[in-house]
Amino acid sequence: MPTPQTYKEKGLNTQEVTQRLKKFGYNELPEKKEYTGLKIFLSQFTSFLIIILIIAGTISLALHETIDGLAIFAIVVINAVIGFIQEYKAENAVKALKKMVVHTAVVVRNGQKKEIPIRQLVPDDIVIISEGEKMPADMEIVEAFSLRVDESMLTGESVPVNKRPGTGKEGKLYKGTIVTAGRATGKVIKTGINTEFGKIVELVSKQEKTRSPLTIQLDVLGKKIGLIILVLIAILFGLGFIRNIPIVDMFMTSVALGVSAIPEGMPIIVTLTLAIGVQALARKKAIVRKMNAIETLGATTIICSDKTGTLTLNEMTVKVINTDFKEIEIPGQGYEFKEKIKLTTPEQKKLLEICENNNNSSINDKNILRDPTEIALKILTRKASFTKQYKELDEIVFTSERKMMSSLHQVGKEKEIYSKGAFEEIIKRCTRILKNGKIQKISRSDIKKYEKLAEEYAQKALRVLAFAYKPCNNKFDENNLIFVGLVGMLDPPRKTVAASIKTAIKAGIRVKIITGDNAITAKAIGEQIGMPIHNIITGKEIEKMSDSELKKALKTTEIFARTSPQHKYRLVDLLKRQGEVVAVTGDGVNDAPALKHADVGIAMGIKGTEATKEVADIVLENDNFTTIVNTIEEGRRIYHNILAFIKFMLAANFDTIMAVGLLTVMGFPLPVLPLQILWINIATDALPALALGQSPAPPGIMEERPHPKQERIFKKFFGFIMVAVVFQTIANLAIYFYGISVDIASGIDTSILGDPSHARTFVFTQIVMFELFFVFICKEEKSITIKSILSNKSLIGAVLLSFIFQLLMIYAPFMQTVFKTVPLTATEWLVIVALASTSLLVPKTTSIMKKIFGHWIRR
Numbered sequence: 133m134p135t136p137q138t139y140k141e142k143g144l145n146t147q148e149v150t151q152r153l154k155k156f157g158y159n160e161l162p163e164k165k166e167y168t169g170l171k172i173f174l175s176q177f178t179s180f181l182i183i184i185l186i187i188a189g190t191i192s193l194a195l196h197e198t199i200d201g202l203a204i205f206a207i208v209v210i211n212a213v214i215g216f217i218q219e220y221k222a223e224n225a226v227k228a229l230k231k232m233v234v235h236t237a238v239v240v241r242n243g244q245k246k247e248i249p250i251r252q253l254v255p256d257d258i259v260i261i262s263e264g265e266k267m268p269a270d271m272e273i274v275e276a277f278s279l280r281v282d283e284s285m286l287t288g289e290s291v292p293v294n295k296r297p298g299t300g301k302e303g304k305l306y307k308g309t310i311v312t313a314g315r316a317t318g319k320v321i322k323t324g325i326n327t328e329f330g331k332i333v334e335l336v337s338k339q340e341k342t343r344s345p346l347t348i349q350l351d352v353l354g355k356k357i358g359l360i361i362l363v364l365i366a367i368l369f370g371l372g373f374i375r376n377i378p379i380v381d382m383f384m385t386s387v388a389l390g391v392s393a394i395p396e397g398m399p400i401i402v403t404l405t406l407a408i409g410v411q412a413l414a415r416k417k418a419i420v421r422k423m424n425a426i427e428t429l430g431a432t433t434i435i436c437s438d439k440t441g442t443l444t445l446n447e448m449t450v451k452v453i454n455t456d457f458k459e460i461e462i463p464g465q466g467y468e469f470k471e472k473i474k475l476t477t478p479e480q481k482k483l484l485e486i487c488e489n490n491n492n493s494s495i496n497d498k499n500i501l502r503d504p505t506e507i508a509l510k511i512l513t514r515k516a517s518f519t520k521q522y523k524e525l526d527e528i529v530f531t532s533e534r535k536m537m538s539s540l541h542q543v544g545k546e547k548e549i550y551s552k553g554a555f556e557e558i559i560k561r562c563t564r565i566l567k568n569g570k571i572q573k574i575s576r577s578d579i580k581k582y583e584k585l586a587e588e589y590a591q592k593a594l595r596v597l598a599f600a601y602k603p604c605n606n607k608f609d610e611n612n613l614i615f616v617g618l619v620g621m622l623d624p625p626r627k628t629v630a631a632s633i634k635t636a637i638k639a640g641i642r643v644k645i646i647t648g649d650n651a652i653t654a655k656a657i658g659e660q661i662g663m664p665i666h667n668i669i670t671g672k673e674i675e676k677m678s679d680s681e682l683k684k685a686l687k688t689t690e691i692f693a694r695t696s697p698q699h700k701y702r703l704v705d706l707l708k709r710q711g712e713v714v715a716v717t718g719d720g721v722n723d724a725p726a727l728k729h730a731d732v733g734i735a736m737g738i739k740g741t742e743a744t745k746e747v748a749d750i751v752l753e754n755d756n757f758t759t760i761v762n763t764i765e766e767g768r769r770i771y772h773n774i775l776a777f778i779k780f781m782l783a784a785n786f787d788t789i790m791a792v793g794l795l796t797v798m799g800f801p802l803p804v805l806p807l808q809i810l811w812i813n814i815a816t817d818a819l820p821a822l823a824l825g826q827s828p829a830p831p832g833i834m835e836e837r838p839h840p841k842q843e844r845i846f847k848k849f850f851g852f853i854m855v856a857v858v859f860q861t862i863a864n865l866a867i868y869f870y871g872i873s874v875d876i877a878s879g880i881d882t883s884i885l886g887d888p889s890h891a892r893t894f895v896f897t898q899i900v901m902f903e904l905f906f907v908f909i910c911k912e913e914k915s916i917t918i919k920s921i922l923s924n925k926s927l928i929g930a931v932l933l934s935f936i937f938q939l940l941m942i943y944a945p946f947m948q949t950v951f952k953t954v955p956l957t958a959t960e961w962l963v964i965v966a967l968a969s970t971s972l973l974v975p976k977t978t979s980i981m982k983k984i985f986g987h988w989i990r991r
Contacts, residue, residue: 143240143258152254159253159269159323161330172220176212203950207810235742237268238494238501245494245501257320262492262502263311263529264741270327271305271318273297277527279314281305286328310743314529315492364789371796402774405825409770417753418763419737425749428731429715429767431841432641434707436700436716436730439647439654440595441504441739441755443661444623448508451594454585455479455617456567462512467500469514478569483616484518486599490539490550504739505595508621509552522548526608532648533696540608547604551613554650554694555586558598562615571614578615585618590652593660594620628758630662636761637664640837644690646700651693658691671695674702682706701726713841715760717752718744731841734760769829771839777824778845780910783853784821784903787860788812791895794861795868801883803868803895807951811941812899820907823930827911828923855978856971860902863967867894870963893942893953894964900938901968904931909974 144152177186186208192201235250240258250268253259259271273279273295280292283306292312297303305318307327324330365386372382410420420426440446450462456479463471475484493506495514500507513519522541530537536553551558559582565574586596600613636643643663647654651668658665667689674682674695683706692703700716704726707714716730719740727733728747735748736755745751752759788809795803804812846853871891875882882889911927912920922928941947943955956964 142243144254144256145242148256149241149252149254152256153252156255156323156326158251160251161325169216169220173212173216176216177208199950203807204810207807207814210814235266235268237265247501253320253323255320255323259318259320261305261311261316261318262741263313263315263531264743265311266742266746267305267307267309267311267318269307269320269324270322270329271320273303273305274317274319276316277314278529279316280312282310282312310746312743313531315527361789364793368789368793368796375796375799377796377802401777401822401825404822405774405777406770408825409766412770413750413763413766416762416766417756417759418766419751419753420749421745421751422749425732426767426770428713428749428841429764430771431713431838432715432732432764432767433713433838434642434644434715435636435757435760436644436646436704436707436714437757437760438717438719438736439645439649439657440623441719441736442717442757442760443629443645443657444625446504446623446739446755448504448595448621448623450508450512450619451622452589452620453480453483453512453617454582454620455483457581457585462515464511464515467507467511469511471515472517473515475516475518479566479617480516481518482566482601483599483619484513484516485520485522486550486552486601486616487619488513488518488520489522489524489541490537490552504623505597505621509597509619512619528608528610533698535648535694536610538608538610540604549602549604549608549610549613551600551610552597555582555596555598555618556650558600558613559583559615561610562600562613564612565615566617574615582615582618587652589618589620590650591656592620593624593653593656594622595649595653596620625657625661626756626758628756630660632758632761633662635834636764639764639834641764642690644692644703646692646695646703648695649693651691654691654693663690665690667691668693671699674699679706683710686710697723697726701729704730713838715764717760718748719755765829765834768833768836768839769827770825772830772833773825773827775845775849776827776910777821779849779852780821780824780903780907782846782849783856783860783910784906786853786857787864787902788899790857790861791864791868794865800868800872802892803864804892804899805896805952808892808896811951812896812903819930819934820904820927823924823927824907824911826924826926830912830920851981852974852978855981856906856974859970859974859977860899860906863898863902863970864895867898867964867967870894874960888948888952888954890954890960893956894960896951896953897938897942897956898964898968900934901964902971904934905968906971906974907931909971912975 177183186205189201189204189208192198192204236247237250237253238245238247238260239253240260241248245260253269257269258274259268261267267281274297276296279295281295282292286306286309293302295302295305295316304321305316307322307329322328322330369382369386372386373379406423406426409426410423413420413426437443447466449465452462453460453475456477458477458479460473460475460480462473475481487509491506491509493502493510494500495507495510522543524539524541525547526540528538530553534553534557536551536557538549538551541548541550551561559579562574564571565578566572567578582598586598589596597619599616599619601616602613633643645654645658645663651670655665655668667685668691669685669689671692671694674692677685682702686703686706692699695703697718700718700723704714704716708729708731713731715732715734716726717734717736718724718727719736724743724747727735727744732750733744733748735744735751737745737751737753738755740748740751740755750763788804791803795801868891871889871894872882874890874894878890880887880889882891907927908921908931911924941951942953947953948955
């Protein structure tokens with residue numbers, strides 16, 4: 133084990149930091165701009181169908197169809213602007229995700245430890261480094277304790293390397309590498325682009341864009357639908373040619389149908405909806421690092437949660453100490469130490485020595501830093517007015533496997549080893565005890581008494597730590613220790629957790645506590661937060677169980693105590709093999725494999741290490757279990773809205789092509805003109821469809837079962853979509869033939885496509901009105917109410933705007949000339965609205981058809 137040096141410098145002062153910032157700049161790497169507004173705008177014109185549409189507009193102008201040509205170009209530009217706004221917002225929202233997690237480092241400045249954003253680090257800064265942290269800059273090691281570092285991102289070597297003060301690479305720490313064990317103090321030598329990582333930034337900065345499974349599924353679905361529609365359009369074009377419809381008109385109609393029917397913009401709108409949802413989750417203190425986590429959140433069936441800091445406040449307070457079998461209650465709550473206590477016996481003084489020195493936390497007038505357990509122990513020493521600090525020579529760091537830590541100190545001319553940790557780990561290493569002011573051989577009776585005391589404290593939901601020491605002559609080890617006493621600390625449950633547990637259970641989500649604490653304390657906390665507890669299993673019991681035995685136990689066990697990260701990984705793996713969708717919380721470096729393996733990995737923003745944050749899907753800013761449940765609810769809302777949007781887009785995109793196809797086959801004139809089709813695509817698909825993503829969560833969304841992971845969307849809504857298409861097609865045919873009769877009565881020849889027509893105006897308006905009604909149907913899974921309609925102000929605004937635009941198409945003289953429409957009478961409006969309102973029957977009809985045809989039709 134390396135022998136560390138002791139670092140005594142007070143660090144840089146404020147003036148020195150300012151000078152270095154001016155000279156070296158911020159500790160950050162330049163970002164490569166992959167997307168610009170112009171690029172995104174120009175990309176809107178690269179679609180095959182849009183190019184065809186531009187060609188069609190050019191042909192119209194060449195044939196002196198000036199109004200039609202200009203109208204086509206206007207619609208192309210409007211479509212491009214809408215697409216640009218959607219994609220630009222989506223890109224910016226995705227970029228914003230990277231800036232939501234602010235990485236920090238603990239430095240020594242002006243003689244005090246403080247936490248700062250890593251971008252503010254400068255050369256010569258003194259940085260305190262702990263297990264699980266990512267190096268914020270290149271540094272030389274000043275002191276190190278059992279330090280091991282993963283440098284695979286620089287060297288490709290997967291095995292962590294030992295580090296110690298010295299020359300060469302062994303004494304250097306490099307930006308981006310991760311501490312897998314131990315702790316250290318480092319002095320910054322290079323920042324930003326000047327670091328070793330900065331030199332290879334061009335090689336590593338080009339990251340592949342992550343796409344969610346839903347977006348990929350929709351992209352594939354859109355291409356398949358597009359291929360089918362292109363075939364149908366080609367058939368329609370052929371039929372039109374056979375029916376002697378002018379080639380230019382049929383060509384324009386075919387292109388317009390293609391633009392309208394192929395849902396090529398669906399993945400972009402889904403990405404935008406997800407990105408807006410991510411921003412909403414950020415306001416709820418959940419930073420989403422990977423957007424596909426939102427989809428998985430709604431499917432979560434099990435939450436595997438830590439206890440400390442997640443279910444509890446993570447504000448440890450020492451409530452009781454016990455030395456020499458004498459119990460002393462400690463007053464106060466939290467991190468205040470105004471109330472003073474007297475601890476004067478030799479045993480109590482020795483316990484205070486260990487609490488003060490075997491401790492890496494920092495308490496001063498401005499900052500309280502590091503682990504809450506260690507902070508609570510230092511608060512205890514402050515209450516007892518004990519601040520005797522000894523020079524630290526070495527340390528065996530705490531790990532979740534060992535569940536204890538020890539440190540070597542220079543006490544006057546002698547050296548002493550101080551140890552603290554889980555009672556069962558400390559007591560088994562003790563051969564003596566400090567009792568009645570003397571060191572005595574520890575008896576079986578002493579051990580039994582302390583075991584009973586530890587159990588009693590645990591039953592009161594206290595976290596129990598044991599303390600021991602021994603003089604050190606030569607070897608720094610943890611054997612033959614002298615037992616000193618116990619400390620019982622209270623970490624009360626968060627007030628909102630009990631209600632959140634009930635919400636999770638109602639939502640069909642099971643909660644399991646996986647903790648390093650003992651079973652009795654975990655059970656006491658579980659009972660306080662209202663968890664139904666049927667069984668508890670410890671880490672030692674897990675090790676003795678086969679996979680089949682543990683799978684069986686998982687069904688009836690809510691608490692897993694005294695577990696290691698390896699146990700957590702195994703539990704997550706077995707749950708996933710059972711078909712569960714698992715969300716897992718973690719904070720330590722060794723939790724990273726379990727978080728990475730989970731369906732949704734959730735890292736703690738406050739006490740979590742950089743290692744866990746790197747692999748997590750979500751980072752909780754407040755480490756609160758309630759935030760997890762709120763995040764799942766928000767994930768369900770977002771997923772529900774995406775499904776509503778998909779239902780609407782897929783159903784709406786088929787109706788026009790069905791009507792045009794049937795009437796062309798039957799030998800009737802076109803029911804809608806190309807420009808009208810293009811306008812429908814903008815009026816109904818763009819505004820209302822996007823507004824669906826803003827809908828609030830429907831009542832009872834957290835009383836439903838989780839949705840299947842990666843469910844097949846088209847299959848899920850096939851019946852619903854087909855029923856909607858049938859209703860819309862029937863309405864289109866009915867209003868078309870009604871319009872034909874009005875045209876005949878008015879002496880209008882419907883076959884002349886260049887003249888205004890009642891029939892085409894009726895169909896044009898009916899399609900828009902049907903879809904404006906239909907969008908509210910897609911929003912709700914259940915029956916529509918006035919309250920549910922009014923719940924989404926954005927959707928109401930989008931529908932009203934689309935309706936106003938439609939009125940302009942019908943009554944504005946210029947628009948009448950461009951879109952070949954005629955004014956509608958009140959009676960005609962009543963007929964159109966009556967037929968459009970049949971969309972309200974789609975859910976009930978789908979439900980009836982499902983009962984009749986069973987699994988053939990699924991909503």
